[in-house]
Amino acid sequence: MIGVCIPAHNEEALIEACLESVFFASLHPELAAEEVKVVVVLDSCDDGTAAIAQQWPFACLAINACNVGRSRAAGARYLLQHKARWLAFTDADTRVSPSWLVAQLSLAADVVCGTVEVDSWDAHGRDAQAARLRFEASYQDRDGHRHVHGANLGLSAQCYEQAGGFDAIECGEDQALVNRLAALGAQIAWSALPRVLTSGRPYSRVEHGFAGAIRQQAQPSVS
Structure with missing residues (x-):
């Protein structure tokens, strides 16, 4: 079985598109009808996120941690208990491609670190163009990159357990x-093949996460 974990904290505006994309990825014909179990970890949600997630044929876990490390770990633990052989992770503000899971598995690696594409820079207002240009100048959306994103990460269950899983930290x-x-010597595929489209918002639920990184791209360096 293939497991997919999606942590979410108050993502009612974006999670519907995320879940729809994961649903279609789970039905890809090249998965040969292998079961795909999806778990949405609802971390301290007090908006409509849970109601939206519960409309999908996915498992929902409610925790009160305000901690993405704990959220991912809780989802992984649930999937391992259900005998997942492969764990795929994305975020509630991200849309995965229909071939996302197929692409991860096709690389025949222990770990797959994928890249992300920003859906829109409009939320940066007058700084949008600057943010986009600085991001594109420094980001490597290609094979051989060295980026790590929880929004596009996959690994074997065996490797996950050997490494001790996610730390209970708020970022990183x-x-x-x-x-x-x-x-540990795991075989890591640094690949742009598994595609995801993530929110370009400058502020997210994690202070120093991806949103913070691209927000800094809008701020010109001072020499």
């Missing part, structure tokens, strides 16, 4: 896990 849990996997 994905990088910390991949660092441990690299130290």
Whole structure:
């Protein structure tokens, strides 16, 4: 079985598109009808996120951690209990391509670190063009990159357990896990093949996450 984990904290505006994209990815014919179990980890949600998620044929776990590391770990634990052989992670503000899971598995690696594409820079207002240009100048959306994104990450269940899973930290849990996997000698595919489209919003639920990184791209350096 293939497992997909989606942590969410008050994402009522974006999670519907995310869940729809994961649903279609789970039905890809090249998965040969292998079961795909999806779990949405509802972390301290007090908006309409839970009501939206519950309309889909996915499992929903409610926790009160306000911590993405704990959220991902809880989802992974649930999927491992249901005998997942492969764990795929994305975020509630992200849309995956129909071939997302197929692409991860096709790389025949222990770990797949994918890239992200920003859906729109409009939320940056007058700084949108500057943010986009600086991001594109520094970001490597190609094979051989060295980016780590929880929004586009996959790994074998065996490797996940060997590395001890996600740390209970508010940011950087994905990088910390991949660092441990690299130290253990895991075969890592740094690939742009699994495609996801993520929100370009400048502020998200995680202070120092991807939104914070691209927000800084809008701020010119001072020499």
